[in-house]
Amino acid sequence: MMKKEKLLKITVENGGYITTKELSKYNINNYFLIALVKEGKLIRVSRGY
Numbered sequence: 001m002m003k004k005e006k007l008l009k010i011t012v013e014n015g016g017y018i019t020t021k022e023l024s025k026y027n028i029n030n031y032f033l034i035a036l037v038k039e040g041k042l043i044r045v046s047r048g049y
Contacts, residue, residue, distance in 0.1 A: 003032045008041065017045070 007028055011018045020030055036042040 003028055004036060007032050007036060011042065018042075 006026070007018065007023070010022070010026060014022070018033070020033065023030060023033060033042070037044050
């Protein structure tokens with residue numbers, strides 16, 4: 001499974017939310033999260049603390 005597909009699957013399983021901290025748990029680089037936001041497949045809700 002490609003990283004972007006895996007990220008989208010995890011997001012759906014988490015009720016539509018994902019954090020950068022969770023990405024490291026699944027060994028997914030932040031680049032894929034940013035790419036999905038730029039593609040319009042994910043929406044950035046808020047910045048972290």
